[in-house]
Amino acid sequence: MNSLTAFARPVLRWGGDPSGGAPYVFADPSDPQTYTGFDYEFAEALADKMGMQAQFVPTDWESIVSSLKRKEFNVIINGFEPTGDRAREMLFSKPYYLFRLQLTVRKSDGTITSLEDCKKYGKSVGTLVNCAASRLLEEGKYRVKGYQDPVGAYEDLELGRVDAVLMDVAGEMFYARSNPKLKPAGKPFQTGAYVVGIRKADASLKADIDKAIDELINDGTIEKIFRKWNLWDDEQVKLRTATPPAIEITTTKLNxxxxxxxxxxxxxxxxxxxxxxxxxxxxxxxxxxxxxxxxxxxxxxxxxxxxxxxxxxxxxxxxxxxxxxxxxxxxxxxxxxxxxxxxxxxxxxxxxxxxxxxxxxxxxxxxxxxxxxxxxxxxxxxxxxxxxxxxxxxxxxxxxxxxxxxxxxxxxxxxxxxxxxxxxxxxxxxxxxxxxxxxxxxxxxxxxxxxxxxxxxxxxxxxxxxxxxxxxxxxx
Amino acid sequence: MITIKGLSKAVQSTTLIENINLDLEPGKILGIIGPSGNGKTTLLLCLAGLLPFEKGRITIGDRSIAAEESNTDKESLWAFRKKSGIVFQHLHLFPHLTVLGNIIEAPVHVNKIPKADAEREARRLLKKLEIEQHMNKFPEELSGGEQQRVAILRAIAMNPEVLLLDEPTSALDPIRSGDVRNLIREFANSGHTVVIVSHSVRFLRGMADYLAFMGKSELIEMDTADTLMANPKDPRTREFLRFSEVN
The missing domain is CATH 1.10.3720.10 (MetI-like)
Incomplete structure (x- = not known):
């Protein structure tokens, strides 16, 4: 496409946190002026399918929902999970990826083999703040330590400041799997979904996005993107099923x-x-x-x-x-x-x-x-x-x-x-x-x-x- | 008793005082006169043991320091310092202590006199100067003259052999008021020595036993007060006295 048509296309502004944001969206190490990541590629493909031009707006993860409401961008695309509390104030697209959670411990650790062990032995668990994993841990009354990005969490795990880290497999694959001092504890568990977050008033935008996601699933674009990032697994087949996949929605209610x-x-x-x-x-x-x-x-x-x-x-x-x-x-x-x-x-x-x-x-x-x-x-x-x-x-x-x-x-x-x-x-x-x-x-x-x-x-x-x-x- | 022999003090290449020699027997009051900036205060600080000097020796009673010791932290210097009490031109009372506190501070904490005894003595002195009612006030609540009396009492309370006063006339109240003069006289009569530095001849007249005239950095002449006033030998002394007459 030439630049003139690109200029003429409407812009889809999407928000994500690029700091410690691999493999979702992050500054390309070989060219720090540009961004990359599966969410970046998904956003490009999604906008393209909708006849729009994607424009990335870097933002802060913890306050990403507030930023959406303040209209700093049109949608959230950032490994964003539907939760009960978020559902009250925004819309979710249909899922474009199904993730699971993985617990990671130090290689030397001999006691923790599952999340239950953490509770049994009173071990502290680090995770990203404001995500499905943190809600799960808070609900379960674990000793939680919240981090702004996965790098800090895994670093503290290495240094013994925290005993285990619970993270989406995507993040765990990128930051922990190849670290010789860490090891996964148990198998991935608890399926969740990544969706596009949309303001409540934008129902028609949601319909367009859902339609585009369907097309991206069916024409194999999504599979191609996630295979490239080594994140495609059998679980994703459920995306194609006619009925929406069973998503475990965790929720936080202020007591x-x-x-x-x-x-x-x-x-x-x-x-x-x-x-x-x-x-x-x-x-x-x-x-x-x-x-x-x-x-x-x-x-x-x-x-x-x-x-x-x-x-x-x-x-x-x-x-x-x-x-x-x-x-x-x-x-x-x-x-x-x-x-x-x-x-x-x-x-x-x-x-x-x-x-x-x-x-x-x-x-x-x-x-x-x-x-x-x-x-x-x-x-x-x-x-x-x-x-x-x-x-x-x-x-x-x-x-x-x-x-x-x-x-x-x-x-x-x-x-x-x-x-x-x-x-x-x-x-x-x-x-x-x-x-x-x-x-x-x-x-x-x-x-x-x-x-x-x-x-x-x-x-x-x-x-x-x-x-x-x-x-x-x-x-x- | 004070003896000064060959005292010289310079800061870098500037001579402040040069070859001062002086003898003063107990029970006497010496007034040092001369224009400002001629080293009178410097001499006083050396006498108090607060300023190191390059040459000479100062003796007060049974204690003496030589130039070499004046710049050290030796016991002899600390002992020498206790021989004199000084009242500065700007008094420098301790602003955080009451009048009573100012006076008993050193007797209690240096001489370890029981507080009650020190207080009794301080009261007696305050009563004599008729400022007993200000006992529990803080220095800044007093007039200049009242502050001056407290400063003198603070020095006297340690019963030093020598009392040094720097420009006492600059206090706001006229110090001529009889009770302060009487106090100083009485202190001298009880066997102590008093040295008063002043540019005002008028203040010293009738009070000082001896007068010394300080020219630029040096002691020009010293004699009994009456002799020096009536018949100064040096033309510089004559000049100064004539000048101060009209003031």
Whole structure:
């Protein structure tokens, strides 16, 4: 076809998440400017069959349904599964592929041979958030750990941060099957279907898509695509049968009391992260400040490098670096500890600067008066200098602590189940962004307001003891 | 008793004080006069043991430091520091402590005097200066003159052999008010030595036993107050005194 006709054809905008998205849709490693994958090829074929031009819109998997509703694209094509909760607010095409789930464990693992074993032995199971597998695990009350993409899940399995990973066979084939450190546990089970997700108002579009899928099944196009990706199996014959195949639709319904408990647990993790990280920051800030102010040239340069590095790069990148980078040199920390250490290291850089300015604000004469009264440096520091510096440092430290509380949400990037992660997962699974959002905000406020209030009271108490440095100005 | 021998202090290539020699017996008040920027405060800081110097030796009572020790952290330096108490031009009270706290801080934490005893003594001194009612206030709540009295009491409370005062006239209240002068006089009479640095001759007149005139970096002459006022030997002293008369 020539470019003129292509230009004239209506456009079918389809959404999918290309990050860690193989073999569905992902950046072609040999040409990262273009995309490939079976969903990419299916979308092209589907649009072509409908006399349309396919246009790929990269999006985020977890919030893909919201993006569809916000009309960022016309349809979802992304290994998308029909679920009961989704059925209430959107339409599904007929299936174009039937998938099954595969459990994967470490090669060295001798206990887990099935999903039931995971429950029996209390093992944790990782999976992609917001998919059929995650719903199955949540319903079954397994110890679930949700991931944004399969790469992170399998990497954590390798590192022992999670005991098993449950994934669609398509993803498992691509990311885990060839990994010598992992092995499948048991056979694939539980059939599900990939469908095209369509907005509720677009019933005629659904009819067109269903018709096109029928044609693609019957003329062998779909078989060709999936054979190419080595994903065609006998199961797919059911696609041809006149009656729709029996699809096990998993569903999530928000149980409010359960949801609140889940959020409360997440809030407790947020508290743990914030206090743990602040503890590290407050302590580690001291040697940094001292080193930067009073150290020799080497110490000074090291401290300054540390401070500028942690202040000059995003905390999110630092966390990802610690989580995925450190295991390369043999240090594997669990997610929550990585978050505490990472945020602590980051905030230590800021605390050190608060200390430094606070101590610089104390006139040299205060030391001299103390010395002339016979005080040794340690006593002078403890009784005279520190109490003055503390009250200068307190307000900015309080600010930092409140900021840190909010920064714990970055731990979501390394699969820590804190409050922001919980919000995304629960809200995406139930589409109740507003209700859960209000609850989550209340949790955050319930934590930060008493803190701010207490800090304010302490400040005022100290204020009454005067903050004025009596006189400034140089003396000769 | 203070003895200074050949004291010199420079910062990089700038000479701050040069070859100072001085003797002062106990029970006397010495006023050091001279224009600003001539090294008077530098001399005071050296006397307090707070500023290292390059040449010479300073002796206060039974303690003495030489130039080599003035830049170390030796016990002898710490012992020397306790020999004097200093009241800075800008006072530098401890802003986080009350008036009482400022005065008893060092007696309690350095000399390990029981708190109740230290407080009793502090009250006695405060009463003498009629600022007992401000005992539990914080420094910033006091007037400049009141702050100055507290600063003097803070130094006196450690019972140093020597009391050093830097430009006491710059406090907001006129220090001429009799009770502060009386306190200093009384402190000297009880066998202590007092050194007051000031550019104001008027303030020192009638109070100082001796006067020393400090020219650029050096001690030009020193004599009894009456002699130096009436009959200065050096033309630079004469010049300064004539100039300060009209002020």
């Amino acid at each position: 409010w009391s359960e949801g609140l408990i889940k959020l409360f647990k997440a809030a407790m993790i947020t508290v743990l992260l914030a206090f743990g990280a602040m503890f590290i920051a407050v302590i580690l800030g001291i040697p940094l400040a001292v080193g930067q102010s009073n150290g020799g040239p080497l110490i000074r340069a090291l401290c300054t490098t540390y401070i500028e590095f942690f202040r000059g790069t995003p905390v999110l990148v630092q966390l990802l670096f610690l989580y995925f980078g450190l295991p390369v040199i043999g240090i594997t920390l669990p997610g929550w500890l990585t978050a505490i250490v990472g945020l602590g290291l980051n905030y230590a850089a800021y605390e050190s600067q608060i200390y430094r300015t606070a101590f610089q604000a104390i006139p040299e004469r205060q030391w001299q008066v103390a010395y002339s009264l016979g005080m040794r440096p340690i006593l002078a520091f403890r009784r005279i200098i520190f109490p003055q510096a503390f009250r200068i440092a307190l307000p900015p430290m309080t600010n930092d602590f409140v900021a840190l509380f909010k920064d714990t949400s970055t731990a979501f990037a390394i699969a820590v189940w804190e409050l922001a992660t919980a919000y995304r997962e629960l809200a995406n699974a139930t589409q109740s962004y507003l209700g859960i959002g209000i609850v989550v905000c209340c949790y955050y406020l319930a934590m930060s307001l008493p803190l701010a209030h207490y800090a304010h009271r302490l400040e005022r108490k100290l204020q009454r003891k005067s903050t004025g440095i009596l006189s400034s100005g140089a003396e000769k």
